[in-house]
Amino acid sequence: MTGVAYSFAQQLPAVTYKNPTLPVETRVADLLSRMTLEEKVGQLLCPLGWEMYEIKRNDVFPSDKFKQLIKDRKAGMLWATYRADPWTKKTLSTGLNPALATKAGNALQRYVIENTRLGIPLFLAEEAPHGHMAIGATVFPTGIGMAATWSPQLIREVGKAIGKEIRLQGGHISYGPVLDLARDPRWSRVEETFGEDPVLTGEIGKAMVEGLGGGDLSHPYSTLATLKHFLAYGISESGQNGNPSFAGIRELHENFLPPFRQAIDAGALSVMTSYNSMDGVPCTANHSLLTELLRNEWKFRGIVVSDLYSIEGIHQSHFVAPTMEEATILALSAGVDVDLGGDAYMNLMNAVNTGRISKTALDASVARVLRLKFEMGLFENPYVDPEKAKKEVRSEESVTLARRVAQASITLLKNEHSLLPLNKNRKVALIGPNADNRYNMLGDYTAPQEEENIKTVLDGIRAKLSSSQVEYVKGCSIRDTVTTDIEQAVAAAQRSEVIIAVVGGSSARDFKTSYKETGAAIADEKTISDMECGEGFDRATLSLLGKQQELLKALKATGKPLIVVYIEGRPLDKNWASENADAVLTAYYPGQEGGIAIADVLFGDFNPAGRLPFSVPRSVGQIPLYYNKKAPQSHDYVEMSASPLYPFGYGLSYTSFDYSDLHLSALMPRSFEISFKVRNTGKYDGEEVAQLYLRDEYASVVQPLKQLKHFARFYLKRGEEREVKFILSEEDFSLVDRNLKKIVEPGTFQIMIGAASNDIRLQTKVEIK
Template structure:
């Protein structure tokens, strides 16, 4: 009898929901001709407390669908989630990797992804009281982290291009692939400044410098949509991680960060502000604390600065479980409810992945937090859903996703970005480019390992999609010219075939050794609930980088150094290529290799791009976005340190092995005719001429640095302000012009205000931070 009565109640409830949904079609919030703010206010007025809190939840999404042949349906878990929590967002619905246990066989290809998004939207639109569409947030630092998408070089490789124009195209590609599959929010770019190479996430960043990071980040955000949500492929770009996450104590992910307020305003905040001005509509907090305050509970950063001063109009999302971290890791909240109240009060709108914000209903009812603060957060989410047009157009075309995701155009772009990133560090006696008639021994753990090309935050790949160095070289030479031997693994010392590698080297005319690191996740590695990998002694995978894999040293692991020394002993010309996510120790290679390159994690077309460079089809022009230390004992070592000038250590020079901005070419460039003219009292035009004086066509990256000779607060000895990557044919000369604006001369004074002080500034133009070719001075009166 009770069972029958309960069934009757369910029928009545479902009938009520359907009838209400039909009636709600006439409500003002459903009317697309009304102003967005009117629609937001109307919808907010009709929502229950539970429905409001639901809009601030962003649970994990990969268990929210079921694949049934060619169809995708909402899972029972999803239906229960909507019933119990009214969730307004999902994160990583399309994600596939060992952590999610989604493989090529069990995950979503682009067609199924589009169908999944449609199915989830249809369910919430038709089976909830108000029919509020979902936001689907996806990881996208160097491509959408989903099966069948295009994989570009990781962030550090993109920064090495020093080409905002190229990265803008990458942003457009990523945004389009996400939107074609039904996603809306792109997690990325990562704007953390990387000053400690021990840190596991250097690969995701744009390097050590605020100006380069800001320009590349701005270009990416503009490509992702630039904040214009009316564009069909515009995403909500999410800036990571707020703030100073990349300088954690001891280089350990999530540890406290130590930086003064002026340092934050001078270096760590400007890239975020530049990206927000470019249209970023989402900011993610970070796991670290600063000055005793968890960044996920920092009212100054998230409200006073971000909203009140910068007028940020988007929403703030916690990093995964970082609200729980206020209670469980930082121990500044004694309960989960207290942590939730602290986060929302500080300015965190969205709870990513966790349960913390489920406590907000009780907190509001008990007046522990005001209803107005909750309503403000909900309004920010609803406004962006209306602006994106999701209430009118929540669905996508699976056929279009099949046709246009990972198009030939985007594969070509991936190769172009990889080519542009490759950085030549040494080329003794012009060994490179290689002649195609040569017999090559290709050796090393990264010479033919597909996943080691890709970096962290990458989905499973079809084997034919990723090109290794072996693939790239075999496409250029006959099979009889190439002999490949792995030699050793990245980390595992249990097995190696160094003797076989030496035998192959002796049969060759030139040896190409591809070494370095890996962020490739596998199904043996254990993962934290945040998705970060756990390093343990039982599982020896190649992975030595990527989130959670912090290093105590920077040396090559396993038997890689032994392999290089054995290859050198053969007397054959030795080319060393590093595939890496952080600047690894290159001291031995710098002294002993005949040619040395770094390709970072070059993405799916990386092997082709590296072969293009080795055989002269592309003249390398990548430049280092970070300083390469001589020793971990120098860390942190970065070019724009404040005065005084560093002095040498007892054991070694204080200078890095390779400085920020460094990189060679197969040709040479001459700088001349520096000219400076005043436009206003605080702005100047600076010009110079660059001539290609070598025998190859090529690109040069011209870099302009400033130094304020005397100031009211200590300043860097050198600070990048502008740069330009330009192509010059043999013998060609071009004039390069830069505008030094008032902002370029500004500093953060003792009152934390940006001001321009009178004084003398050195203007330096060169090919790297330690290779200044032209210099003059300018007086600010």
């Protein structure tokens, strides 16, 4: 027995931090004790990764730039190594497919393990808001489309698929989900969010984090989910990306912080700061947010990473630090562990040597990074299998899931005289700039795609009808006002029985657009691309750009039934369509299978059940417009109603649902079970999304007139009835009082249950003693 034990001990590494049988904390402490100041700072650097490899035939090698980076800076992370897009200048021919990506990751890992003093493996961080932003990965609907499913179960599956594809290729950190509340549709990044509501955002965000691994880094496909952006980034002044945000402390605690807390409780181990400032303090230098709240109060044990070059922004954009070293000191002192970009934190060495930053503060950040590397098992298993990645990235299961999510997201806004679903015997004129434009289906943060991978609406309809039944004319572009073929579009419409016009916007980046250092696009008058949305493309209006409105009016004049489908990254102006079109749908950015999903809905192979995750305004003059505003009730403007054109939670079906038999029973003094019945009373099988809203009638601080608390999406065959139950807990009745304490006050609460925020079918009240 002694001999066996001795033999086993002989096989274990003599160096403590390399011994996998020891506790992680022991290994971290040992490794930290061996590191020089330069090596410690290196672990906090996350430089741009796409220039760190070279492809030679069918193999990948570390580039000279990478070798120099490791020599000079000893970097412990890379960002966007596998990223391909016009900004990185990586194309289908010059970028990495899944098999080459694994070879790149393996080559970089091998180099640092074999050519550095301590052999610490790299963290590879990748963009993944709606799929891994890499060639060959599955492209799901963007965040706003995922939220429109109102299905945490479905989004949990998406998280699993994204995490698996990243880890198969050798990545470890996923940037996403985006938990910013979007209250201003002029803002360019609405498409990345889960909408305007904290409860819907929290539930969808939690599901995504659970799918990405839920913080269990021992699982082979778990990633470090990175929550973006901390904090209140989506309500920037004037809708301008990165502008200051204005919100009271109570408002932050009531609405903007809860989705992050929920996702962290679900296992998220990384949080990204935001470019904006609040109350004069840049979020990347906000100690009260990043340390006092996140670490001390919430006990967050993960890492905080700056947004790209946001540490530089403390000095260069916000002008609160006169030097870069001062900006660096502010960021680390506030609680920022990792420098995305990797230039700012090079100033830490001088700051530590001169005593302006303590070694203890530096060590704390380094230890957090190392701990997560150990927990993920990178010291034992740093390499991945190219053949497995080649076979399993964008698998048939993932593609099917992309279609299911796209189907579930599509939201029917109008269906006059039950025009939809269409009979497959009709002749269709398919018109519009988004009817057959592959990249306009995908949204921002998407890699280049093989043409056959993306299904447009034309592809979807052609798969259902004979070629003689479909006539396609583009009509016009999204933004270009010079090149149009509206006359041909009208002629095609006149030859048809029904018109399907696919209009909207685009976040499709191209090689003509200029980009900032941060990757945000620069809008200019010289470049007439389709792009009117996506990071940096803020809008002053929400109207259709180019000649799209002219196209719609010309099509309407033919007298043929008109269906308008919006492909969009933000809620565009739908006033004309709501009054003049026979049917209106939004499909958001539906991803690679979006065209098939839209055709499925149009022709009745899928009954739509998407619900709006935001309010659709009548005018930009109403902004900010969101359903859960605080009292008092809004009054109408001189020119128009104060109500939205389409409210939060709204969406139609081809069938109808009746609500009945509301029952309320107490479980505990401040906990209740709500039950009711929903019956499918129409002629189609379909899904309903039941929504429960709450209102505190009188409180010590002003409360929302209506706040979503619970929701459920479920399927009912025609004629079928089911009982739905929700549990109202003490948390649901709580508020943030005048002392910023979360409490439950005695009082009367209205309980409202229905199919949308403006479509309440059942009501009751409950008294909290």
